[in-house]
Amino acid sequence: EQGQTRLASSRVLVAGLGGLGSPAALYLAAAGVGTLGLLDSDVVEESNLQRQLLHATRDIGRPKIESAAESIGALNPNVRVELIRERISAENARDLIQGYDAVVEASDNFPTKFIVNDACVKLRKPFATAGILCLSGQAQFVAPGQTACLRCAVPEPPQPPGGVPGVLGAAPGVMGVAPAARGVSWMDDGLVIAGRRFRSRLMVGTGKFSSGEALRAALEASGAEIVTVALRRVDLGKPGAGSIMPAIDRGKYLLLPNTSGARTAEEAVRLARLARAAGLEPWVKLELTPEPRYLLPDPIETLRAAEMLIKEGFVVLPYIQADPILAKRLEESGTATVMPLGSPIGSNRGLKTRDLIKIIIEQAHVPVVVDAGLGAPSHAAEAMELGADAVLINTALADAADPAGMARAFALATESGRLAYLSGLGPLRNHAQASSPLTGFLESQP
Secondary structure, X not given: OHHHHHHHXXXXXXXOOOOOHHHHHHHHHHHOOOEEEXXXXXXXXXHHOOOOOOOOHHHOOOEHHHHHHHHHHHHOOOOEEEEEOOOOOOOOHHHHHOOOOEEEEOOOOHHHHHHHHXXXXXXXXXXXXXXXXOOEEEEEEEXXXXXXXXXXXXXXXXXXXXXXXXXXXXXXXXXHHHHHHHHHHHHHOXXXXXXXEEOOOEXXXXXXXXXXHXXXXXXXXXXXXXXXXXXXXXXXXXXXXXXXXXXXXXOOOEEEEEOOOOOOHHHHHHHHHHHHHOOOOOEEEEOOXXXXXXXXXXXXXXXXXXXXXXXXXXXXXXXXXXXXXXXXXXXXXXXXXXXXXXXXXXXXXXXXXXHHHHHHHHHOOOOEEEEOOOOOHHHHHHHHHHOOOEEEEOHXXXXXXXXXXXXXXXXXXXXXXXXXXXXXXXXXXXXXXOOOOOOOOOOOOO
C-alpha cells in the first residue's frame, strides 16, 4: 500500500513513444505511476506498427503523443498524462526534464540519448535507457552520483554492421520493459517527505567545513538532495565573501533552513519566518537547544514551535531527543518527519539511542530521520538497517581529512543499510547454527 502511494505521487517522463517507449509507458501506467509525461514530435506510421504497441492502424498520421494518451487512458484512467510534442535538444532538455522525478529515455538514436544523459546528470535525475541493434539490445539505469552514466558505459556510438539493419518487433518490446521495471523499483523505494520525492536518503549539514570548496565537493560526492543551513550563521540576502551560500547550488538542492541557536518557540518561529521572507521554500528543520553544553533539544518548546509553524503553513522537520511519546505527539500535530538524535550533536559517538529509535520507527507513519552523533559510515548503515528512512550527517564530514571521500562513504553506507533492511536481516541466535550440513558429506557412495 505504501509503495503504491509512492508511485501515485511520482512523475515520470517517457522520451520517445516508439518501439522502446511503447511498452515502457504501458507498464508504467499499469503500475500506477501518478503522472506520465509523453514526449515525442513524430506521427504514427504504418511501417512501425509491428513494434510500436501504443498505436493502432486507426492512428496512422496522428501525433504519437495523442494516440499514446488514449491507450494509456484506456488502460488506467487514473494516470495524469502531460503531452509534449517537441524534439528534445541540448537547448531544451533541462527545461523539459527538471519537473519530473525520473526519465525513461526511449529514443532511437545516440545523439538524443547523450543529450538526455547530460541533462539528467546535470540535474541529478535518475533515468533508464535502452537501445536496439539488429536483434540484440542493451538497457542501463543511471543514478547520477551513484552509478556510471551512459557516456561512461558507451563513450562512442556503436556502428551497425553493413548499413542500417532491420529490427525484429519483439526486440524493442523486450528491451522497453526493462527501463519501466527499473523505474518502478526505484520509485517504489523513494523517500517521500510532505508529498515531495527524493532519491537520496542522506541529508547533509553545512556547518564547520574548512572552506566553501570543501563543502561543495562533499555535497557533490554525497549525492544528497536536502542540505541544511543554520539561519543564525548565514545572511541569505547577502551571499558574499565568507558565506557558504555560493557553494550551494540552489537549483540542485532543497535548502532546509534550521533554527539552531533558538532557545524558545518564539525565537524558532521568528527565524523560520525570516527564511521564508528571504525567498526560501517554507520548509524548516526545527531545532531548539537551550542547554549549551550537550545541546539537547527542548521537547516542550519543540512541540509548541511545531504547532505554531504548522498553522502558518510550514513543512516542519523537528530535531528531537529519542522519545517515542514526543515523536508520536509531533506526528499527530502534523510534522512532516521526526528526527531523533543518535547521540549528542557533534559527538560522533554513534547510535547510542538505538532501542528508543527502533520504537519510534515501529510507531511512526511519517519518515524517521536519524540526526546528530553519527560519526562513521557504519553508524549510518546501522540506522538504516533498523528501518530509518534517512540520516543527516554534518560533523563527521567536516571533521574528516577528506570530506568528499567521507561523504561518498556515507552515501554508500546509507544505501547499503537501506538495502539490508529491505532484504531482511537474519535473526539473532543464542547458540551456534552450522551453515553447512554436518552429516552425509563423508558417507561413501554406492
